[in-house]
Amino acid sequence: MIAESLVLAAILFVVGTFGVLVRRNAIIIFLCIELQLNAVNLTLVALSRLHGIDAQIFVFFVMTVAAAEAAVGLAIIISIFRHYETVDVNNFNLLKW
Amino acid sequence: MADILFYVFASIAVGGALGVVMAKSPVGSLLFMVVTLAAVAAEFILLEAHFLGAVQIIVYAGAIMVLFLFVIMLLNLGHDYARDIKGGLFSVLSFAVVGAMAGLLVRGQGAPAGSGGLSGPGAAAIDAANAEFGVVGAIAEPLFTTYVVPFEITGILLLVAIVGALVLAKRHV
Numbered sequence: 001m002i003a004e005s006l007v008l009a010a011i012l013f014v015v016g017t018f019g020v021l022v023r024r025n026a027i028i029i030f031l032c033i034e035l036q037l038n039a040v041n042l043t044l045v046a047l048s049r050l051h052g053i054d055a056q057i058f059v060f061f062v063m064t065v066a067a068a069e070a071a072v073g074l075a076i077i078i079s080i081f082r083h084y085e086t087v088d089v090n091n092f093n094l095l096k097w
Numbered sequence: 098m099a100d101i102l103f104y105v106f107a108s109i110a111v112g113g114a115l116g117v118v119m120a121k122s123p124v125g126s127l128l129f130m131v132v133t134l135a136a137v138a139a140e141f142i143l144l145e146a147h148f149l150g151a152v153q154i155i156v157y158a159g160a161i162m163v164l165f166l167f168v169i170m171l172l173n174l175g176h177d178y179a180r181d182i183k184g185g186l187f188s189v190l191s192f193a194v195v196g197a198m199a200g201l202l203v204r205g206q207g208a209p210a211g212s213g214g215l216s217g218p219g220a221a222a223i224d225a226a227n228a229e230f231g232v233v234g235a236i237a238e239p240l241f242t243t244y245v246v247p248f249e250i251t252g253i254l255l256l257v258a259i260v261g262a263l264v265l266a267k268r269h270v
Contacts (some may be wrong), residue, residue, distance in 0.1 A: 001100065001103055001143070001144065002144075002182050004103060004104075004107070005103075005140060005144060008107045008110065008140070010199060010202035011111055011114075011121065011199065011214060012110060012111065012114050012133070012137075013202070014195050014196075014199040014202070015111070015114040015115060015117075016120060016197055017142070017180060017195055017198065018191060018192070018195045019117060019118035019225055020107070021116065021191040021194075021195070022118070022188055022191055024173075027117075027123050027165065027168065027169060028117070028123060030165075031124065031126060031127065031165065031172070032117065032118065033118055034130070034157075034161065035114055035117060035133065036224065037132065038134065038157070039138055040131070040167050041133075041137075041142060041149075041153075042137055042141070044143050045140075045144050045146045045149060045152070045258075046144060048144075048146065048219060048223065049144060049145070049219055049220045049223070050141070050218055050219050050220075051219045052219035052222050052223065052241060053219070053222065053223050053235060053236065054238055054239065055135070055219075056148075056223075056246050057236065057239055057240055058248070059149055060149070060152070060179055060236065060240065061099040061247060061251060063152060064251045064254070064255065065156075065157055065251075065254065066161065066259075067156060067160065067258075068254055068255055068258035069258075071162045071258050071259065071261075071262040072167070072262050072265065073166065073259050073260050074164060074168045074249055074262070075261070075262040075263075075265035076265055077168060077172075078168060078172065078265070078266045079265050079266060081172050082268075085175065087172065091175055094210065097122075097188060
């Protein structure tokens, strides 16, 4: 079941990456990043069956950082929405070359 | 039995993930994400990580997704069904790159020989810790001894994140 979990995590990560690449709604891009983090968590939990419980501790930290990241990221999205009246990333090109 | 359950929840997780990417409305995307998170929590439990499965449901599906839902409702995006998946060449190119990444990942991730099922070298230690301390204690024991400094730093990180989110989202600081 460990190898299958790793494959499942790879598929989830790739679907998340695809979402980040093709969607234009900033909130959905953010959601796909959470999906990628979750795929990495699944990898760590699967590998904890091989390398011990330290991997599960790491998953705990990843979840905490993801919660903090979600709070700050959503605050940034709200602040962007106040400024541009949209969350479509095509309109945010100030830092684009 | 566990193998069948594994494949059932794996297909639910992948289907939910595709739903997240493909759904038209942000709220639909979010609900698909909750399905995926619940399925991944079930996989955690099948991999004998019971505490993380519970935390996944409580923190991710319960708290973070509700935060996303708040923001979608607050920004009034729920009925903005404009087609926002990029079409054309870029989409095909993304599929190709992403597919190549998937192939490489799956090829590179072959588990070591003799690790079929749930029996890995670390599994015995985890099962012993589960038997001695209980499911929560097995994680709490290293968390509050070996990893106590990162744990405290995480607390500071959360405080900074709260203050940062408040400052960013407030109209006039």
